[in-house]
Amino acid sequence: xxxxxxxxxxxxxxxxxxxxxxxxxxxxxxxxVYEVLRVYRGKPFLLENHHSRLSNSxxxxxxxxxxxxxxxxxxxxxxxxxxxxxxxxxxxxxxxxRNHSFHNLSLKPNILxxxxxxxxxPSATEGALGIAAITHEDLRWGRCDIKSTNLLANCLxxxxxxxxxxAEAILIRQGLVTEGTSSNIFMVKNGQVxxxxxSPNILPGTRREFVIRQFLQQGQQVFERPISKDELYTADEIxxxxxxxEAVAVIKLDYxxxxxxxxxxxxKLARTLIEDAASRLSRx
Amino acid sequence: xxxxxxxxxxxxxxxxxxxxxxxxxxxxxxxxVYEVLRVYRGKPFLLENHHSRLSNSxxxxxxxxxxxxxxxxxxxxxxxxxxxxxxxxxxxxxxxxRNHSFHNLSLKPNILxxxxxxxxxPSATEGALGIAAITHEDLRWGRCDIKSTNLLANCLxxxxxxxxxxAEAILIRQGLVTEGTSSNIFMVKNGQVxxxxxSPNILPGTRREFVIRQFLQQGQQVFERPISKDELYTADEIxxxxxxxEAVAVIKLDYxxxxxxxxxxxxKLARTLIEDAASRLSRx
Numbered sequence: 001x002x003x004x005x006x007x008x009x010x011x012x013x014x015x016x017x018x019x020x021x022x023x024x025x026x027x028x029x030x031x032x033v034y035e036v037l038r039v040y041r042g043k044p045f046l047l048e049n050h051h052s053r054l055s056n057s058x059x060x061x062x063x064x065x066x067x068x069x070x071x072x073x074x075x076x077x078x079x080x081x082x083x084x085x086x087x088x089x090x091x092x093x094x095x096x097x098r099n100h101s102f103h104n105l106s107l108k109p110n111i112l113x114x115x116x117x118x119x120x121x122p123s124a125t126e127g128a129l130g131i132a133a134i135t136h137e138d139l140r141w142g143r144c145d146i147k148s149t150n151l152l153a154n155c156l157x158x159x160x161x162x163x164x165x166x167a168e169a170i171l172i173r174q175g176l177v178t179e180g181t182s183s184n185i186f187m188v189k190n191g192q193v194x195x196x197x198x199s200p201n202i203l204p205g206t207r208r209e210f211v212i213r214q215f216l217q218q219g220q221q222v223f224e225r226p227i228s229k230d231e232l233y234t235a236d237e238i239x240x241x242x243x244x245x246e247a248v249a250v251i252k253l254d255y256x257x258x259x260x261x262x263x264x265x266x267x268k269l270a271r272t273l274i275e276d277a278a279s280r281l282s283r284x
Numbered sequence: 285x286x287x288x289x290x291x292x293x294x295x296x297x298x299x300x301x302x303x304x305x306x307x308x309x310x311x312x313x314x315x316x317v318y319e320v321l322r323v324y325r326g327k328p329f330l331l332e333n334h335h336s337r338l339s340n341s342x343x344x345x346x347x348x349x350x351x352x353x354x355x356x357x358x359x360x361x362x363x364x365x366x367x368x369x370x371x372x373x374x375x376x377x378x379x380x381x382r383n384h385s386f387h388n389l390s391l392k393p394n395i396l397x398x399x400x401x402x403x404x405x406p407s408a409t410e411g412a413l414g415i416a417a418i419t420h421e422d423l424r425w426g427r428c429d430i431k432s433t434n435l436l437a438n439c440l441x442x443x444x445x446x447x448x449x450x451a452e453a454i455l456i457r458q459g460l461v462t463e464g465t466s467s468n469i470f471m472v473k474n475g476q477v478x479x480x481x482x483s484p485n486i487l488p489g490t491r492r493e494f495v496i497r498q499f500l501q502q503g504q505q506v507f508e509r510p511i512s513k514d515e516l517y518t519a520d521e522i523x524x525x526x527x528x529x530e531a532v533a534v535i536k537l538d539y540x541x542x543x544x545x546x547x548x549x550x551x552k553l554a555r556t557l558i559e560d561a562a563s564r565l566s567r568x
Contacts, residue, residue: 002381006306019303020311022290022396027304028374029435030314061440088382090312098372100439100466103446112306139426141437151313152434153425155384156345162387182384 006114007076015114023095024110025102030150032092033057037073038243039085039115040278044073045243049206053147054089060146062102063093066109077115085117086244090149123245127271130251130263131167133240135229136160138171138178138201145200154181168240170232170253173201177227180240183248184208187227188237188266197224207241207274214273220266237264247271290398291360299398307379308394309386314434316376317341321357322527323369323399324562328357329527333490337431338373344430346386347377350393361399369401370528374433407529411555414535414547415451417522419513420444422455422462422485429484438465452524454516454537457485461511464524467532468492471511472521472550481508491525491558498557504550521548531555 004015025031035054038045051070058066073087094107140153158181161169170185171178177185177196184205186195193215198204212222232238236259238250247270249263258264288299309315319338322329335354342350357371378391424437442465445453454469455462461469461480468489470479477499482488496506516522520543522534531554533547542548 015306018306020306022299022302022304024311025439026314027308027310028318028433029439030310030433031436031439034312061436062443100435101442101446102439103443137426141425141434142421142423143437148436149312149314150425150434150436151384152315152345152432153427155309155313155315155386158385159346159387162385 002116004114004116005076005079006112007072008112009110012079018112020110021095023097024092025094025096026090026092026110026149028098029100030148031061031102032090032149033061033063033147034088034090034149035147036243037087037089038246039077039082039087041281042077042083043281044077044087045278045281046206046210047073049209053204053206054091057147058091060143061093061148063091063109066091066111069111069113072113076113080115080117082115082117084121085115087113087115089113123248126167126245126248128263130249130267132165132252132255133168133170133180133238133250134161134164134166134254135172135232136169138173140171143200144178144203145198147203157181166252168250170250172229175228177229177232178202179205180242183240183242183245185227186211186239186241186266186270187232187235188264189231189235192223193220193266194223194225194227196227205241207243207246210277211241211247211270211273214277215269218269218273220269235259237266239264239267239270241270246274286400288398288400289360289363290396291356292396293394296363302396304394305379307381308376309378309380309391310374310376310394310433312382313384314432315345315386316374316433317345317347317431318372318374318433319431320527321371321373322530323361323366323371325565326361326367327565328361328371329562329565330490330494331357333493337488337490338375341431342375344427345377345432347375347393350375350395353395353397356397360397364399364401366399366401368405369399371397371399373397407532410451410529410532412547414533414551416449416536416539417452417454417464417524417534418445418448418450418538419456419516420453422457424455427484428462428487429482431487441465450536452534454534456513459512459514461513461516462486463489464526467524467526467529469511470495470523470525470550470554471516471519472548473515473519476507477504477550478507478509478511480511489525491527491530494561495525495531495554495557498561499553502553502557504553519543521550523548523551523554525554530558
């Protein structure tokens with residue numbers, strides 16, 4: 001028993017008991033969007049950024065009738081008395097007899113929110129030691145800027161990487177780095193911090209945006225520019241960002257050391273900036 | 285109330301009452317495969333082909349421990365006393381706390397089978413009159429040969445087409461025809477019947493295979509070769525195939541008539557061959 005209380009269409013239900021109709025389009029088509037927010041000191045981190053991205057995903061998918069969920073997120077964290085953890089939020093288009101097209105259907109979105117506590121800081125070890133990553137062809141669809149539950153490619157490729165002793169896979173599309181299976185990618189080369197520019201092939205990560213903004217405030221420019229796979233192999237540093245992993249150095253790429261093979265200085269800086277911001281969230 | 289009795293993990297449950305755990309990976313990731321079989325005269329059509337394709341999908345996804353479901357399909361059709369209709373079969377990887385990777389997890393697949401009766405022949409009108417189609421960029425992922433429930437691109441594009449008065453969209457990847465959002469594509473040009481060759485960008489449709497085989501038996505060669513978008517505009521005939529639509533002529537493409545704008549002879553032949561085979565299935 002997880003003890004987690006989920007909010008499903010405004011009803012409070014223990015997560016372990018929550019069941020949904022198979023006619024939910026998430027089940028038949030992956031026709032749903034989602035967000036994962038990190039909770040620090042009982043507060044959702046970067047709530048406005050997640051809210052804004054969620055709105056963009058809903059608009060791109062033409063899912064309508066969803067009210068502002070920011071208050072529900074805060075309420076669910078408090079209800080579950082989570083201090084350190086994550087919020088998962090998923091909105092499916094709704095329930096209907098199985099048919100690809102939703103033309104002329106007036107559906108009521110199904111909204112799930114739950115908060116999961118972390119027993120220990122999930123990226124503490126990886127943050128300290130760094131991770132190994134492999135490169136892999138980006139097999140995903142052409143609208144990765146939409147945060148949808150069509151995540152099969154991500155699942156298959158992340159599993160493939162882990163079966164080979166790597167924590168993450170860095171995806172390559174037509175010779176260029178896009179992102180990780182559940183992270184954005186940063187590369188440092190000759191002192192220049194770079195990350196691939198936003199495009200339909202990349203999710204606009206809230207941590208990606210946060211790190212860019214914080215680096216700029218430190219006087220450290222970040223170049224949003226294409227990064228080729230070949231260039232990645234010559235990187236001095238690589239690190240990934242995500243809401244859960246925060247910022248983690250990639251110390252091995254395709255089984256070879258990255259730079260000096262140690263956790264890099266820019267990855268450390270990114271973690272420090274995130275920790276500083278998290279510690280400024282006030283418990284009340 | 286549909287009155288349909290579904291078989292879910294060997295339990296019989298009214299479809300309208302069937303609920304699944306949100307931890308089913310189909311719900312969070314679209315981590316599931318499926319098949320849709322047409323039922324004629326109480327019998328599943330092309331059962332062996334669907335079974336074989338399902339096995340291929342499961343193998344490609346590394347979903348293990350699924351027994352032979354052919355008998356369960358036949359049983360569910362009989363249980364629901366369906367004469368004309370379709371079987372929907374879905375297998376998800378199973379239930380687990382949400383995490384992209386399934387590395388080192390030992391999961392029990394969730395298996396859903398249900399049979400839906402057709403009140404009227406679903407492709408009778410379209411078969412007689414033909415349909416309009418538009419072309420659209422193929423936004424899907426790189427493993428469309430796996431029949432997975434990651435169908436968001438298909439849903440969005442089919443809806444987009446229907447909002448514009450077309451029943452289907454013909455998908456174009458790097459200038460070449462792949463398939464429809466829920467069908468395979470055939471083109472006739474100067475008497476030559478063509479269809480795109482199998483690749484990771486195309487689902488090996490059971491009707492596609494059936495039509496190719498039947499045409500060959502009629503002495504009508506079918507060329508499996510790349511078809512460019514430009515060539516499609518000069519086609520004498522276009523038709524689509526799917527388990528539900530069977531074979532249907534495309535009489536308008538991007539709002540312009542295809543050939544003489546009438547239901548084409550090869551589409552009619554394909555429908556006749558399917559009807560003949562269906563009528564040979566014996567009620568017992």
